[in-house]
Amino acid sequence: MKSFAAKHKKLDVRLASRSGGCFTALSDYVLGKGGIIYGCQLDYELRAVHNRATNKDERNHFRGSKYVQSDKKDIFIQVKADLMSGLWVLFSGTTCEVVGLKSFIGKIDCSKLLLVDILCHGVPSPLLWQKYKKFCEDKIGSPAETADFRDKRKFGWASHLETIRFQDGKLYSSKDYACIFYSHYGLRPSCYHCPYKSIDHPSDFTLADCWGIDQQMEEFNDNKGVSLLLVNSGKAIALFNEINSCLDYVEVNIKNYMQLPFRMSCHVNGTKRERFWQEVKVKPFAYIVSKYGENSREEKMKRLVNALFPISLKNRLKKILGR
Numbered sequence: 001m002k003s004f005a006a007k008h009k010k011l012d013v014r015l016a017s018r019s020g021g022c023f024t025a026l027s028d029y030v031l032g033k034g035g036i037i038y039g040c041q042l043d044y045e046l047r048a049v050h051n052r053a054t055n056k057d058e059r060n061h062f063r064g065s066k067y068v069q070s071d072k073k074d075i076f077i078q079v080k081a082d083l084m085s086g087l088w089v090l091f092s093g094t095t096c097e098v099v100g101l102k103s104f105i106g107k108i109d110c111s112k113l114l115l116v117d118i119l120c121h122g123v124p125s126p127l128l129w130q131k132y133k134k135f136c137e138d139k140i141g142s143p144a145e146t147a148d149f150r151d152k153r154k155f156g157w158a159s160h161l162e163t164i165r166f167q168d169g170k171l172y173s174s175k176d177y178a179c180i181f182y183s184h185y186g187l188r189p190s191c192y193h194c195p196y197k198s199i200d201h202p203s204d205f206t207l208a209d210c211w212g213i214d215q216q217m218e219e220f221n222d223n224k225g226v227s228l229l230l231v232n233s234g235k236a237i238a239l240f241n242e243i244n245s246c247l248d249y250v251e252v253n254i255k256n257y258m259q260l261p262f263r264m265s266c267h268v269n270g271t272k273r274e275r276f277w278q279e280v281k282v283k284p285f286a287y288i289v290s291k292y293g294e295n296s297r298e299e300k301m302k303r304l305v306n307a308l309f310p311i312s313l314k315n316r317l318k319k320i321l322g323r
């Protein structure tokens with residue numbers, strides 16, 4: 001396996017992507033071969049769904065992270081049919097979705113199949129996202145039209161605020177959904193026992209945010225997004241050599257980029273998680289936002305701790321302590 005810090009040479013591609021735009025570089029290659037791209041997009045009700053793309057315009061809807069579980073519909077059947085027709089296919093999704101696809105398609109010729117998984121610490125329930133969307137629609141008084149799950153253009157790569165655009169043209173950005181997501185109470189139960197929390201991934205390429213870049217190569221980070229790209233197979237190494245002219249990249253040691261999803265699943269207190277779901281079911285969503293959102297007691301406490309012990313101080317302490 002090889003690991004790279006990588007970013008697409010075109011700034012507009014990076015700004016439209018979650019991290020460094022490597023997904024666009026890989027999918028451009030497959031589209032160039034007349035191939036098909038599968039990925040996750042938002043539908044007209046802003047539900048996350050997997051879809052099939054045959055050109056760049058359709059593929060562009062897959063760019064950007066949607067922090068909610070995607071509905072795969074009959075996508076695995078379509079992937080298999082495309083492969084059996086002899087087409088190139090790129091399938092992208094979470095690691096468990098890639099494994100699901102592999103076991104579904106079985107022993108057919110996969111020489112033209114490229115598997116791309118995204119590093120994921122867990123997917124929240126679609127119910128939570130739909131309730132949050134409704135809460136925002138009621139607040140603004142207009143139906144939601146589009147959502148940017150991590151508005152990089154306005155707030156930079158490292159920040160996490162969702163921006164929703166409404167039909168009346170208004171925009172609403174907030175950290176509330178992100179705080180609820182990072183509480184981890186809303187994840188699928190299986191995410192707490194994910195068997196893919198290691199650096200061994202069952203795909204050709206793994207895409208992640210290159211967190212840790214500042215400690216290793218600060219000059220490579222312009223806060224517009226850097227991908228950590230894991231090249232996991234012989235097929236992927238050959239392909240990387242064909243696409244890397246559209247990337248700025250540096251080979252890195254994965255040991256310096258071991259964020260949590262490379263090491264273990266998220267853990268939550270089971271009783272607190274049960275209480276959270278009970279509240280989601282019976283209370284108005286405004287209550288969930290006030291208890292788990294940006295202005296919850298816990299988040300205020302975190303902000304206070306971060307103000308007292310800034311990251312630069314924590315990093316210096318880690319270096320002194322050798323960890």
Ligand SMILES: Cc1cc2nc3c(=O)[nH]c(=O)nc-3n(C[C@H](O)[C@H](O)[C@H](O)COP(=O)(O)OP(=O)(O)OC[C@H]3O[C@@H](n4cnc5c(N)ncnc54)[C@H](O)[C@@H]3O)c2cc1C
Binds near residue numbers: 023062092211261
């Ligand atoms: C639920 C979730 C959790 C994540 N957790 C982490 C994390 O812990 N650490 C980290 O470094 N990065 C995490 N990511 C982000 C992931 O690293 C980026 O999606 C990846 O770096 C791709 O960046 P890019 O710029 O190359 O691609 P982009 O152009 O942004 O492409 C996005 C890719 O993600 C896929 N995708 C988007 N939403 C979903 C979804 N809901 N389900 C399945 N596939 C989806 C698309 O199909 C596409 O292939 C998470 C993303 C999601 C959706």
